[in-house]
Amino acid sequence: MRVAIIGSGPAGFYTAYRLMSKIPDSIVDLYEQLPVPFGLARFGVAPDHPEVKNCQDKFEEVAESPNFNYIGNVRVGHDVQLSSLKAHYDAMIFSYGASEDKKLGIPGEDLHGVFSAREFVGWYNGLPQFQNLAPDLEAGDRAVVIGQGNVALDVARILLTPVDKLRHTDITEQALEYLSRSRIRQVRVVGRRGPLQAAFTVKEARELMNIENVSFEPIDPSFYPTDIKKLPRIQKRIAEVLLKGPKNPPTHASKSWALDFLKSPISFNPSPSTNNLTSITLSHQTFAPTADPLSKSASVVPTNETSTLPTSLAFRSVGYKSTALPGLSDLGVPFDTKLGIIPNDPYGRVVSPSKGPGDLAAAHVPGFYCAGWVKRGPTGVIASTMEDAFISADVVASDWESGVPFLNSAPGGEGKSTGLGWEGVREEVLGNGVRALGWSDWKRIDEVERERGGKLGKEREKFGSVDEMLGALDG
Ligand code: FAD
CATH class of the missing domain: 3.40.50.720 (NAD(P)-binding Rossmann-like Domain)
Structure with missing residues (x-):
């Protein structure tokens, strides 16, 4: 066969x-x-x-x-x-x-400063297609991630983790350099529904919660029943992490993160004279009259209320396609x-x-x-x-x-x-x-990446382009 x-x-x-x-x-x-x-x-x-x-x-x-x-x-x-x-x-x-990635289909998605999580993740992981992404992490001190799955939390964690903690991983040197100059101090992770409907897992939530010197904006406990022990096991564990907050709350936090629930973006807004993102307008949601807010599949409907979040950087993390x-x-x-x-x-x-x-x-x-x-x-x-x-x-x-x-x-x-x-x-x-x-070619590329990484004290330094990968075979 x-x-x-x-x-x-x-x-x-x-x-x-x-x-x-x-x-x-x-x-x-x-x-x-x-x-x-x-x-x-x-x-x-x-x-x-x-x-x-x-x-x-x-x-x-x-x-x-x-x-x-x-x-x-x-x-x-x-x-x-x-x-x-x-x-x-x-x-x-x-x-x-x-x-590919799913789009939100709202105005401003192509503004300077709006990225898909797929692009950003590919960029810091060395995917050739995105090595010229050049996300401007110095334009402002806020970032907003739209979507509440694990990929969204990965993006938030990479933005908030002290660069020295990433130095020995296989993140690219280019990403390290950008992150070391980053001015981002606050990351908001926005979801359309409530914490009981969010898609992230407890491991990712816990990791984000416990980054040193990063505080967490407490969430509204009314999303939960008074006795969270009655929740299904997975949701109960996530609730415990979110309600408790950081294990060692920082006294002088240098950065912070927050989860915004029941909000859905309706536009990314530019500054009047440029194509640069300056804010996101969010439509506030509420649980549908027929929905059980404690159910994982509870649906939401928009209210008449909107609000605007100022930010120069936004990531759409609403799924791959x-x-x-x-x-x-x-x-x-x-x-x-x-x-x-x-x-x-x-x-x-x-x-x-x-x-x-x-x-x-x-x-x-x-x-x-x-x-x-x-x-x-x-x-x-x-x-x-x-x-x-x-x-x-x-x-x-x-x-x-x-x-x-x-x-x-x-x-x-x-x-x-x-x-x-x-x-x-x-x-x-x-x-x-x-x-x-063939496989032996990959093994050679692998070897050279590891050699490059070894010199920098990391497992590997990935090649950022197909030409460089092929060049490693000729060199
Ligand atoms: P892929 O991994 O996408 O592989 C598809 C392959 O097909 C790629 O190599 C692509 O280059 C190739 N390809 C595409 N088109 C062509 C073509 N025309 N010709 C030839 N080749 C082609 N899972 C975990 O368990 N833990 C994690 O921490 C974790 N983190 C994740 C973080 C992110 C940002 C994402 C997006 C996913 C993560 N996952 C994680 C999930 C995991 O990566 C997926 O479950 C898994 O990779 C899916 O495997 P796949 O083979 O279907 O797709």
Whole structure:
């Protein structure tokens, strides 16, 4: 069995691992658009969470298998067409994540000083696409983060953490330099609903609460029932952290943070003569008359009240978004633009609802599967991505063993795949002037990044551009 997996984030690696252990003679080609692997495990997870990145050790192990090929620096749908890949594989598994962000759709979103959390996170984590972001952390002393998920709290924490605490992480030197000049003293994290509906987890809240010399604006206890012990366990733990405040309240706090609830932005406002952000107008919300304010899913409605928060810096942290790969529809693979996923059955088989309305088996597009954020939507941590990738790999293996049609054995296919995999498209790709990389190339880049980091007393200093990554291979 020859399989193309598209995207080398956690979903791609865990799917490869599981599939190769279920079908020992399967050969997996893992395509990655960047020279370097690991997706958001490298470019999303916060630099001060090194333990989360330990999953990369497992991925390194997976890559040692003789049945595994890494094809880096090849962007599927651009450097190689999906239709070209199809003839050479039995199955294609999409695990290409979510590489765009949701917008709020309000005036001023493109003002100078308004960023998406995805850009900012990518910037401090060395994602080549965002190395020229140049966020102005000196324009004012306030920042506002819109959204109350873990990514929002990551952004707030990076802005508030003393730079010396970040120096030995793998945050880029450029980000350290900007952060060391930062004038930000107050970060407000704004959410549309209340604390019982917020998406962040207790670990992230606790970390933010306990940054030295950072105070927290107490939250309104009336959001909670008088006896918080009655809350479900997870909400109870978060409530304890938020109501208690910092473990060691600072006597002379140099910085502060706050959670603003029941507020939703309606415009980012510029100064009269420039394109620079100066404030955000928020519409105040209230729980819908039919909603139970203690329920996780309580909905809110706007009131007539608004307020304005002065700030020169704002981050939209309202979610990532997947998009369709070019050429998907030519292969009969649908894309749900509303949900931002490739439609799939509960196991990860790609389904085309128009093929078999109401009948998932009939709707399966043979040979196509998906895993990770492009399968479920952009939520979930690495552990849940792993569980989900295992489900996808298991269904590929069981379909293979039960003899259902695969890519080219389906009616209208060539009968059989060439089995050539990457070798079948290599010339086309190289002919397009693309420099495809193998695992040993990544290992060399990794080595040079670690050497650069070693000189600075940190684990690695990432390369900030594809050219520099490729240059490391020639130097
Ligand atoms: P991704 O990790 O996004 O991987 C997709 C890969 O596909 C990328 O490498 C991308 O370059 C590649 N790709 C895209 N398009 C193409 C193409 N056309 N051709 C080839 N390759 C392509 N989880 C935790 O457990 N702990 C944390 O602390 C944590 N922090 C996070 C912080 C942030 C800011 C974010 C955004 C997420 C965080 N997560 C965390 C969640 C975790 O990162 C995700 O669950 C996981 O990375 C999703 O895996 P994935 O493989 O589906 O997507």
